[in-house]
């Protein structure tokens with residue numbers, strides 16, 4: 108079986124200042140960042156380098172519009188999901204680099220809608236157009252904090268604020284065939300775009316109101332908004348099932364020993380470790396798709412990679428959009444070193 112490559116994009120967020128510390132090269136597929144030596148993070152592996160080069164499927168510069176991002180990054184996976192293939196779209200980057208803006212959107216303008224609302228809009232428009240199948244869409248919304256899963260859409264939740272720890276805890280269960288099931292994660296039928304958007308909004312609200320003291324910025328947890336698509340071929344018993352995960356990852360910055368202690372250090376370790384396990388899976392999948400390696404894909408190491416296991420690699424469509432704040436590009440280059448260095 109030929110394996111799909113993971114498509115990796117970069118988006119540079121707008122800044123007030125004019126910056127000249129990066130250059131987009133190779134027809135919009137390469138990025139060169141110049142980092143003065145004194146600003147380099149101490150852990151950079153090769154700290155003699157000042158020029159760092161990265162390669163992507165496409166680099167979106169500061170003026171890129173949300174619609175362009177949706178078309179290039181998300182649409183192939185959305186279309187594949189409607190055609191019966193699983194998929195995953197991630198946003199990866201430092202806190203404040205634009206992950207949530209990219210996935211969910213900005214609050215000010217309709218044109219600022221991000222990948223998730225645009226995906227919903229596209230899917231429900233397509234359902235009206237496609238008459239050969241009848242479709243049902245269900246939605247779930249999972250938050251992963253310190254490698255524990257929480258259901259952001261539990262029907263028993265009242266409107267009032269709750270602690271994250273009060274939300275239903277989601278656990279992983281593996282059946283005899285090695286399939287992963289999520290116990291306690293509710294899935295909600297969403298017959299219309301409006302109902303799906305309401306679920307997104309509800310989950311986002313619960314996510315914000317349930318922040319723990321240690322989790323004051325939602326950037327400390329990973330969120331997975333999942334669409335379960337069931338398509339039944341009209342006039343037959345043929346049923347096709349697929350799912351599409353839309354993932355807003357926790358901030359990718361490394362926290363150095365000197366700057367975090369106690370619970371914050373524990374939380375940062377969980378984030379770093381889970382992002383590291385995700386990187387390991389992505390690197391292994393990339394190598395496999397390039398025919399370099401057939402080694403085992405280490406999905407079991409974290410809750411997130413276990414949840415995404417059947418929606419990454421193989422015949423699934425996977426896109427990752429790395430977001431970058433060019434004012435803090437020294438940290439960026441460090442955190443993406445493993446995956447994106449040429």
Ligand SMILES: Nc1ncnc2c1ncn2[C@@H]1O[C@H](COP(=O)(O)OP(=O)(O)OP(=O)(O)O)[C@@H](O)[C@H]1O
Nearest residue numbers: 120121201202203204205206207208213325326358
């Ligand atoms: N491309 C963009 N265009 C306009 N505004 C943006 C863009 N990217 C980010 N912003 C703005 O920058 C701020 C930080 O972005 P955002 O919250 O998306 O970052 P984040 O990476 O999700 O951070 P966190 O990890 O804290 O959740 C927000 O006010 C957002 O609206």
